[in-house]
Amino acid sequence: MLVHRPGRYAAVIPGALARIHSDFARSGLTLGVSAGLPKKGVSDTANYLDQCGTAAIKIADPEGFALPTDLVADPTLTEAQRTKVSYVQSAPQAGTPADRSWNKQVAREQRAAGANVLLTPGRSLDPNNATWELAEANRALDDLIDEVDGDEVPAWNLTLPATWLIDENLRGQLLAELVDRDDALVWYIRVRWPLIRRSFGQTLNSQLLTGYRELAETARLEDRALLLPATGLTGWLALSWGALGFGTGPSSASQAWADHPRIAARPGVTRTTVNRFFSSPLLHTISVDSHNSLARTLSANDYPPCDCSYCETQAEALTWQPQTAAGHAVYAMGRLASAVASRRRSERASEIARLVRRSNDLYNSLPLGSQLDPKEEPEHLSVWQAEVTGSPR
Numbered sequence: 001m002l003v004h005r006p007g008r009y010a011a012v013i014p015g016a017l018a019r020i021h022s023d024f025a026r027s028g029l030t031l032g033v034s035a036g037l038p039k040k041g042v043s044d045t046a047n048y049l050d051q052c053g054t055a056a057i058k059i060a061d062p063e064g065f066a067l068p069t070d071l072v073a074d075p076t077l078t079e080a081q082r083t084k085v086s087y088v089q090s091a092p093q094a095g096t097p098a099d100r101s102w103n104k105q106v107a108r109e110q111r112a113a114g115a116n117v118l119l120t121p122g123r124s125l126d127p128n129n130a131t132w133e134l135a136e137a138n139r140a141l142d143d144l145i146d147e148v149d150g151d152e153v154p155a156w157n158l159t160l161p162a163t164w165l166i167d168e169n170l171r172g173q174l175l176a177e178l179v180d181r182d183d184a185l186v187w188y189i190r191v192r193w194p195l196i197r198r199s200f201g202q203t204l205n206s207q208l209l210t211g212y213r214e215l216a217e218t219a220r221l222e223d224r225a226l227l228l229p230a231t232g233l234t235g236w237l238a239l240s241w242g243a244l245g246f247g248t249g250p251s252s253a254s255q256a257w258a259d260h261p262r263i264a265a266r267p268g269v270t271r272t273t274v275n276r277f278f279s280s281p282l283l284h285t286i287s288v289d290s291h292n293s294l295a296r297t298l299s300a301n302d303y304p305p306c307d308c309s310y311c312e313t314q315a316e317a318l319t320w321q322p323q324t325a326a327g328h329a330v331y332a333m334g335r336l337a338s339a340v341a342s343r344r345r346s347e348r349a350s351e352i353a354r355l356v357r358r359s360n361d362l363y364n365s366l367p368l369g370s371q372l373d374p375k376e377e378p379e380h381l382s383v384w385q386a387e388v389t390g391s392p393r
């Protein structure tokens with residue numbers, strides 16, 4: 001499991017990783033941490049990765065998709081952030097080739113930040129120019145492999161608008177290219193999801209899930225390590241198809257990289273903050289009010305309370321502590337990841353199917369009066385249930 005450095009409550013992460021490591025490392029769970037390089041710069045990132053000592057995998061993500069010249073360019077870097085790492089200002093325009101020295105500079109900045117897995121820049125690949133973009137991604141990989149030292153692991157970092165996984169022809173072209181490079185043992189693949197309207201929503205696009213399934217099955221067949229950054233529980237689901245790791249974190253941005261609804265700020269109106277809680281029994285993040293209501297109405301057997309130390313602290317606090325909830329969320333996802341890591345690769349699918357079915361059953365059996373607000377429904381569960389129990393396609 002990879003934990004992304006969040007914008008808020010980042011200070012909680014090193015401790016959460018240490019607790020997950022001490023409780024679940026024996027299950028075979030490997031921990032990684034991924035920190036975005038452009039926003040924070042080299043020395044701040046180095047400091048952060050250094051604090052995350054229990055993470056075996058350290059990534060300083062060059063986030064090519066955040067470059068002002070990128071096709072997607074999201075998140076947008078502020079003027080001040082654009083000056084933090086040197087490669088941002090010298091980035092090539094979308095659709096133009098990067099020169100060798102720029103690709104190597106991107107790798108060196110990651111090394112300077114203390115990363116042990118080095119990524120290609122990860123500029124978004126334009127599906128309208130597929131052949132050229134894949135050739136350019138190949139050149140970036142050549143330059144990275146030329147740059148890495150003996151103890152550094154190179155990873156092919158590809159950033160893809162969802163069409164790449166949804167469209168059969170594009171997907172075929174992508175998979176052929178991935179398989180062709182037998183010197184790329186680690187695939188770090190970030191897919192831009194179509195619009196997600198709900199807070200902490202997962203993708204419900206079944207064609208996209210089919211794309212993930214084929215990608216993960218290909219990785220398993222070809223014996224490559226597929227890491228799916230910023231996918232949250234959708235990435236966890238993909239472990240059942242052959243992905244090796246997924247990226248998550250306490251924020252919704254670390255659980256889904258997606259188009260988001262544009263909400264115009266209304267003058268004089270401050271949006272209220274909703275306190276939220278990651279509910280393991282429902283495999284979903286819901287409001288604290290809803291969580292408390294479920295905990296009151298249902299038996300501990302039906303809605304088991306979390307016994308993590310963050311929840312113990314939360315119970316003793318007088319007011320809701322969002323940073324403690326962030327620690328719980330990461331820890332609880334570590335527990336879910338370890339439940340899968342402890343199984344042989346061939347048994348992972350059935351364990352995930354069992355957990356999805358359990359959550360879906362719980363959700364479908366909620367008694368009258370304790371239903372969730374429609375905006376909070378874990379609508380991904382029925383889609384996933386069909387995915388994990390459906391006949392192989």
Ligand SMILES: [Zn+2]
Nearest residue numbers: 306308311328
């Ligand atoms: Zn907890």
